[in-house]
Amino acid sequence: LPDEDKEYACRNFVLKDGSKIKFYANVSSVLDSEKAELFCADGIGLVRTEIFYLGRDGNCSLEQRMDTYRGILRAFPHKPVVFRLLDIGSDKKSAYEAFEDNPALGNRGVRLLLTDYQSMLEDQLTALIRLHGEYNTVRILVPFVADANEYFRVKKIAEDIAEKEGLNMPDIGVMLEIPSLIYQLDQFKGECAFFSIGTNDMFQYFFALDRGNPKVSSLYRPDNQSFINLLKRILDKSNEIGIPVEICGEMAADPEMLTKLIDMGYREFSVSPYAINELKYHLHKIQIS
Ligand code: PEP
Numbered sequence: 153l154p155d156e157d158k159e160y161a162c163r164n165f166v167l168k169d170g171s172k173i174k175f176y177a178n179v180s181s182v183l184d185s186e187k188a189e190l191f192c193a194d195g196i197g198l199v200r201t202e203i204f205y206l207g208r209d210g211n212c213s214l215e216q217r218m219d220t221y222r223g224i225l226r227a228f229p230h231k232p233v234v235f236r237l238l239d240i241g242s243d244k245k246s247a248y249e250a251f252e253d254n255p256a257l258g259n260r261g262v263r264l265l266l267t268d269y270q271s272m273l274e275d276q277l278t279a280l281i282r283l284h285g286e287y288n289t290v291r292i293l294v295p296f297v298a299d300a301n302e303y304f305r306v307k308k309i310a311e312d313i314a315e316k317e318g319l320n321m322p323d324i325g326v327m328l329e330i331p332s333l334i335y336q337l338d339q340f341k342g343e344c345a346f347f348s349i350g351t352n353d354m355f356q357y358f359f360a361l362d363r364g365n366p367k368v369s370s371l372y373r374p375d376n377q378s379f380i381n382l383l384k385r386i387l388d389k390s391n392e393i394g395i396p397v398e399i400c401g402e403m404a405a406d407p408e409m410l411t412k413l414i415d416m417g418y419r420e421f422s423v424s425p426y427a428i429n430e431l432k433y434h435l436h437k438i439q440i441s
Pocket residue numbers: 200329349350351352353354400401402
């Protein structure tokens with residue numbers, strides 16, 4: 153299908169059981185957000201804020217940071233927009249991590265936010281809480297959580313800021329992308345609004361397989377049955393504790409994997425906005441609805 157063709161993108165897909173398949177968009181720029189709007193995304197499932205940070209807003213003021221994020225919200229108004237807190241490290245390097253011997257297992261993601269980057273964390277949370285006051289569509293996602301307490305610490309900092317600002321707390325969710333968290337899911341019952349599975353990292357850490365190393369890329373097979381079993385376990389547990397779960401890793405953008413995930417029971421996916429049309433075309437072709 154040609155890139156700009158959106159014949160299928162704006163159709164609703166409802167399964168025979170009455171459930172709707174939702175496609176959110178992963179974005180890294182205002183242009184991506186405009187595409188998300190064009191391709192009728194149900195929301196933005198992942199704003200990779202580290203892209204702005206690594207690009208130019210590393211040392212910007214709170215106002216400037218809010219302006220950057222506002223660009224996304226303006227391009228994609230009225231539907232939920234999930235901003236992932238800064239996920240610096242490993243494949244998303246800054247000068248800081250360049251000196252770690254093993255950055256994939258180092259001080260990255262939420263670990264960094266709770267240590268050396270705490271003022272950045274507070275700044276980012278303040279920006280997002282204020283923007284939620286303006287748009288009412290902001291959701292916050294905490295990346296690279298290995299221990300539930302890391303999430304609770306971030307949540308407490310966010311709640312304190314919201315209280316100080318006299319503003320409502322946006323929905324806050326947890327990124328499931330480190331296998332240790334699968335055995336802590338019960339702790340999140342009633343404590344977070346949503347889960348988002350980052351299958352790119354989840355697979356990397358489950359199989360001890362560097363996601364960016366071409367020498368092992370032929371082994372990077374998320375259709376491996378043990379990984380499918382793991383995803384099924386997460387879905388069952390999330391349903392049991394009443395927390396909606398979506399998949400935001402690349403595997404959902406592979407039509408065959410998407411079918412598998414739908415068969416398994418997943419209904420919400422966040423993919424590149426450019427993939428939505430083709431995926432809906434695929435669903436149409438196999439007459440899943
Ligand atoms: C993931 O890990 O699957 C994910 C969506 O995040 P990123 O690719 O940015 O690490």
